[in-house]
Amino acid sequence: MTTPEAAIPLWERAELRAAAGTTLRPGGLNLTDRAAELIGVVPGWRVLDVGSGLGATMKRLCSRYGAQAFGVETSLQQIQRASTGSRCVQADGAILPFGDGVFHALFCECVLSLFDDKSAGLREFYRVLRPGGFLVLSDLHGEGGEGVGSGASCADRAGPLSVTREMLVAQGFSVFLVEDHSRHLKELAAKLIFIDGKPRNQCTCESRRVGYHLVIAQKKGLENGG
Numbered sequence: 001m002t003t004p005e006a007a008i009p010l011w012e013r014a015e016l017r018a019a020a021g022t023t024l025r026p027g028g029l030n031l032t033d034r035a036a037e038l039i040g041v042v043p044g045w046r047v048l049d050v051g052s053g054l055g056a057t058m059k060r061l062c063s064r065y066g067a068q069a070f071g072v073e074t075s076l077q078q079i080q081r082a083s084t085g086s087r088c089v090q091a092d093g094a095i096l097p098f099g100d101g102v103f104h105a106l107f108c109e110c111v112l113s114l115f116d117d118k119s120a121g122l123r124e125f126y127r128v129l130r131p132g133g134f135l136v137l138s139d140l141h142g143e144g145g146e147g148v149g150s151g152a153s154c155a156d157r158a159g160p161l162s163v164t165r166e167m168l169v170a171q172g173f174s175v176f177l178v179e180d181h182s183r184h185l186k187e188l189a190a191k192l193i194f195i196d197g198k199p200r201n202q203c204t205c206e207s208r209r210v211g212y213h214l215v216i217a218q219k220k221g222l223e224n225g226g
């Protein structure tokens with residue numbers, strides 16, 4: 001039985017791949033590179049990409065920065081498309097199959113807004129990072145409208161950026177960079193519309209003010225080398 005197109009999440013649909021490429025998100029690898037350079041990724045760092053999708057971030061961190069990059073993705077179909085082999089595992093981002101203090105950095109790009117329990121996810125991120133390890137979050141944020149933080153799409157589930165910052169601090173992170181990159185969201189929304197001339201409700205939400213941000217936080221502690 002064929003799955004109706006409307007029932008397929010936007011991040012698994014061909015039109016998003018056509019508009020955003022293999023990154024499947026606003027800003028693409030430009031934001032990934034900006035974050036990697038800001039936190040100083042060096043060869044040999046162990047980096048985890050939560051919600052790794054088609055593996056674009058993993059491949060970039062390996063090829064450009066020499067990192068040992070690994071991924072976690074819930075969709076088996078996306079893992080199979082990515083062809084990243086054993087470096088990507090199928091798992092829930094809020095229940096990571098790794099030990100404590102394993103990674104120098106963790107990227108979660110345009111994924112946290114989809115978590116049912118964002119605090120639980122951030123708690124897991126903190127656990128698997130080394131002391132002094134970095135967390136890179138790029139995602140949608142939303143203000144206004146009813147049912148903030150609920151719904152099926154990224155835009156529907158995006159909460160206020162201030163709440164994300166509060167959750168990060170509550171889990172023990174130190175937030176040292178917050179940047180607005182909403183223009184990337186607008187650019188992607190425009191590309192989606194012009195693919196076939198039809199608006200894509202999964203990317204925009206008229207009843208709310210939706211933007212896009214980059215946040216970098218750090219786990220408390222001094223160790224993050226070697």
